[in-house]
Amino acid sequence: MSVADVPVGKWTCGVQQRLLFISGPCVMEDEELVKRTSGELAELADRLGVQLVYKSSYDKANRTSIHSYRGPGLEQGLEWLAAVKERTGLPVTTDVHEPEQARKAAEVCDIIQIPAFLARQTDLLQAAAEGTAKHGGVVNIKKPQFVAPEDTAHAVQKCRESGNERVLLTERGTTFGYGRLVNDFRCISIMHDIGTPVIYDATHSVQTPGGKTTGGQREMVWPLSRAAVACGCDGVFFETHPDPDNAKSDGPNMVPLAQAERLMTQLTQVRDLILSLTTNDE
Numbered sequence: 001m002s003v004a005d006v007p008v009g010k011w012t013c014g015v016q017q018r019l020l021f022i023s024g025p026c027v028m029e030d031e032e033l034v035k036r037t038s039g040e041l042a043e044l045a046d047r048l049g050v051q052l053v054y055k056s057s058y059d060k061a062n063r064t065s066i067h068s069y070r071g072p073g074l075e076q077g078l079e080w081l082a083a084v085k086e087r088t089g090l091p092v093t094t095d096v097h098e099p100e101q102a103r104k105a106a107e108v109c110d111i112i113q114i115p116a117f118l119a120r121q122t123d124l125l126q127a128a129a130e131g132t133a134k135h136g137g138v139v140n141i142k143k144p145q146f147v148a149p150e151d152t153a154h155a156v157q158k159c160r161e162s163g164n165e166r167v168l169l170t171e172r173g174t175t176f177g178y179g180r181l182v183n184d185f186r187c188i189s190i191m192h193d194i195g196t197p198v199i200y201d202a203t204h205s206v207q208t209p210g211g212k213t214t215g216g217q218r219e220m221v222w223p224l225s226r227a228a229v230a231c232g233c234d235g236v237f238f239e240t241h242p243d244p245d246n247a248k249s250d251g252p253n254m255v256p257l258a259q260a261e262r263l264m265t266q267l268t269q270v271r272d273l274i275l276s277l278t279t280n281d282e
Contacts, residue, residue: 001195006166008138009091009110011051013168013197013234019271020235021045021264022093022111022140022199024055026250027071034080035087036242037257042088044261050268053091053111054084055237060249061097062117069248074101078108093140099127106131116142116172116204119155129162140168140199145175149187153194169194170237171228172201179209183224185231192232199235200228203253216253218244222263229270236267 005014013020023041028034038054045052058077060070071077081092091110096102102124105112112128119125119141128139141155152169159167169191173181183205191198202225208215225236241247244254255263 001193003192003195003197004165006138006168006197008051008053010089011053011091013051013199015192015197015232015234016275017234018051019229019267020197020199021050021052021267022055022235022237023052023240023260025241025247026057026239026254027060027069027248028056028058028077028080029069029248030072031080033242034084037240038084038088038090040257041240041260042090044264045090048261048264048268050264051235053093054081054088055093055113055239056081057095057249059097062115074104078105082108096124096128099123102127103131106135106137109137111138111140111168113170114139114141114155116144119144119147119152122158125155125158126162129159129164129167132166133162133164137164138166138168139164140170142170142172142201142204143187143191145173145181149184149190150194152191156194156196167196168199168235169196170199170201171205171233172237173205173207181205181207181209183228185227188228188231188233197234198232199237200225200233201237202228203237203239203250203255206253207250208252216250218253218255221253221255222266225263225267226270229267230274232274238263 093111095113171187176182202221206220239254242257244251
């Protein structure tokens with residue numbers, strides 16, 4: 001099946017397009033963090049000439065501890081994301097956990113992200129697809145850690161049958177044993193065969209689940225994301241923070257904001273090389 005380009009706000013994601021970057025802090029800690037990170041990322045995108053979507057979560061509903069910080073909540077979070085769009089001109093995205101959240105988020109967000117653990121929830125997929133179809137948005141489905149890449153076709157089909165053909169799939173690792181994630185980069189080609197552009201989630205792929213809080217190996221973001229781009233992914237999702245070691249969520253696997261420019265530059269160079277090659281391998 002051919003892969004159709006997917007418009008994302010003012011950008012386009014597709015197999016012959018520039019990389020689409022999706023980036024921002026894991027969770028909205030406060031309004032100042034949202035302003036700072038969105039402003040710096042917008043300036044980087046403009047200076048580097050890259051396509052970038054701003055991402056942050058209003059509610060981390062799957063924290064390991066009930067006492068962990070979750071976020072400002074739906075209403076406040078959407079207000080801050082709407083302000084990001086107004087101030088920077090960047091498209092925005094966030095993850096949703098319930099059908100009614102998906103409908104409300106679709107009024108603001110250019111992409112509605114379906115968390116990996118919820119990607120088989122029919123009501124959530126239908127609500128996300130219907131809401132984004134109404135407002136011209138996109139559904140981004142994270143491949144569950146426990147699902148074969150070819151089986152993500154079922155989630156995509158639910159969205160298509162609910163009225164939205166604008167769907168992205170995201171590779172974010174597969175569970176290996178109890179406490180590790182591994183990337184099988186065959187997933188990119190397999191999910192392309194479903195007819196969707198594919199995003200590589202560089203920071204959640206390097207998580208180390210388990211214990212009181214989820215750990216991570218942020219140093220592995222660099223080689224793995226370069227490999228994913230070389231294998232043909234159409235975008236890279238990476239969470240970033242000015243001070244990851246003191247972040248309220250997912251600090252161990254987030255990229256320091258000061259390193260975002262170097263990472264995007266490297267990955268853009270790999271993408272340009274891949275697009276310039278003419279092969280008979282596909």
